[in-house]
Amino acid sequence: MDRKPRRTLESDMPLLEGSDVALPRTLDAAREAAKLCTRCPLYLLGTQTVFGEGPAKAPIMFVGEQPGDKEDIAGRPFVGPAGRLFDTLLQEVGLDRAKCYVTNAVKHFKHEPRGSFRLHKKPDTSEIEACKWWLRIEAALVKPKLFVALGATATQSLTGNGRDILKRRSHFEQTADGVPVLITVHPSSLLRIPNARDAAAARQMFRGDLELILDRVPAAKAA
Ligand code: SF4
Numbered sequence: 001m002d003r004k005p006r007r008t009l010e011s012d013m014p015l016l017e018g019s020d021v022a023l024p025r026t027l028d029a030a031r032e033a034a035k036l037c038t039r040c041p042l043y044l045l046g047t048q049t050v051f052g053e054g055p056a057k058a059p060i061m062f063v064g065e066q067p068g069d070k071e072d073i074a075g076r077p078f079v080g081p082a083g084r085l086f087d088t089l090l091q092e093v094g095l096d097r098a099k100c101y102v103t104n105a106v107k108h109f110k111h112e113p114r115g116s117f118r119l120h121k122k123p124d125t126s127e128i129e130a131c132k133w134w135l136r137i138e139a140a141l142v143k144p145k146l147f148v149a150l151g152a153t154a155t156q157s158l159t160g161n162g163r164d165i166l167k168r169r170s171h172f173e174q175t176a177d178g179v180p181v182l183i184t185v186h187p188s189s190l191l192r193i194p195n196a197r198d199a200a201a202a203r204q205m206f207r208g209d210l211e212l213i214l215d216r217v218p219a220a221k222a223a
Pocket of ligand 1: 034037038039040041042043049106107108127130131132134
């Protein structure tokens with residue numbers, strides 16, 4: 001049995017640095033392993049690890065920030081209000097979510113209690129770096145042709161730089177391994193725009209970004 005550390009497709013670093021643990025053979029095996037993760041303190045906060053989901057060889061991997069309140073309870077990514085809007089906008093441009101892999105840069109829900117609510121808190125750099133471990137495993141198993149970074153946290157995780165998202169959105173950059181990354185905003189940001197006309201314009205711009213995906217990866221088109 002090969003006990004040498006494996007290397008990721010994303011970088012030259014050992015996949016499980018300092019250990020001889022091999023890359024999980026399947027997404028299901030990785031998902032099971034992630035349930036026990038204690039690589040950063042967020043495991044103490046979230047109800048459960050919310051791993052990505054989608055076809056094992058999806059051509060597109062959407063990467064969000066972290067699970068929200070609903071995702072934390074359901075144990076599935078993008079099932080809350082932002083996820084529902086995301087699904088609607090995908091359908092409107094003819095993208096089939098069932099053909100895409102959807103995950104988050106950070107797999108536990110970071111929050112603080114506010115009365116009866118759990119208020120979302122943005123993950124910090126050390127948490128994003130710790131959880132990149134799992135994103136690399138997902139990337140190594142799925143091998144997408146294109147990543148879509150939804151917001152600053154995902155952009156930081158995929159490109160190493162999460163600044164100036166609004167200037168960089170609608171453009172293709174690359175991971176360290178040369179896989180293209182389309183940068184756009186997180187769909188939750190579209191829900192926070194109070195003015196109806198501005199919200200409609202923001203959704204149209206997001207649809208425009210999704211159409212760039214179809215131009216690049218026509219295989220993701222809905223039947
Ligand atoms: Fe592990 Fe990621 Fe959860 Fe941190 S957020 S404990 S790295 S799965």
